[in-house]
Amino acid sequence: MFAGMTIQEANGYLTGRLVPVYGEGEAAAMADLLLENITGRRGASLLAHREQVLPGHSVAMLEEWTHRLLAHEPIQYILGEAWFMGLKFYVDPSVLVPRPETEELVDWIIRDRTFHADGLKVLDIGTGSGCIPVTLKRKLAGLQVTAIDLSSEAIDVARKNAGALGAEVEFLQLDFLDGESWTGLPVYDLISSNPPYIPYAEKTGMPANVTGFEPAVALFVPDNNPLVFYKAIAAFGLMHLSAGGRMYVEIHEGLGRQTLEVFTSLGYEAELKKDLMGKDRMVRAIKKA
Secondary structure (H helix, E strand, O other): OOOOOEHHHHHHHHHHHHHHHHOHHHHHHHHHHHHHHHHOOOHHHHHHOOOOEOOHHHHHHHHHHHHHHHOOOOHHHHHOOEEEOOEEEOOOOOOOOOOHHHHHHHHHHHHOOOOOOOOOEEEEEOOOOOHHHHHHHHHOOOOEEEEEEOOHHHHHHHHHHHHHOOOOEEEEEOOOOOHHHHOOOOOEEEEEEOOOOEEHHHHHHOOHHHHOOOOHHHOEEOOOOOOHHHHHHHHHHHHHEEEEEEEEEEOOOOOHHHHHHHHHOOOOEEEEEEOOOOOEEEEEEEOOO
């Protein structure tokens, strides 16, 4: 890239560089995002100012970002932001990039609501960026929300997002797979989780932008025990979920029936739900009164 480029010229240059790696549609969307971030203009405003000349430092920044994208780094980490259900979250490589499938999980919780939010105790397990608990708190203000994660770095990110988005959430760092860590936790009315669920054997077939940059601890589970987190969540609920309380978890698309069985075998009334792509993606488990 060179100084003196207009927004329109920069758009063409960026798209051309990115197309071989990302394809035309995704490359065009990425170019727009980079230019929106660098100029502060979006959509029609960006188009209306397409002849605006970019200063040298902006061109240099775009070039750096392009190199990082060509190395498969997620654009959300490059820009330090990801949108989730209309809210802007800060993200960095210590947390997963929020997915549309997780939006569907949160939307199910909100639409499925047969409870009064005021005073309801909620726990989010493996919170990462905090996108689930912060969004629930924003959408259902009366909730009392706690979120836990193994990673202190993730807790820092989640706490930052809660503060920026004005959501009062309690954050705790603990190892959920260590049952002894449960003793200090109270009884909850609703539990949510998007835990690690990808067997390590599947890593070789995954995109480089995921395996090379996103935290493995938040993605992968042992090949010989891929449902380890669901077993722990179901067991936790026997002691820490109120009668009639509900759990909502995101799951591996190929392990839907097996995950459902984890909950039904312990007496929960459980339902498997598909995402918008028709894949088994979510389970709701209700503790019988």
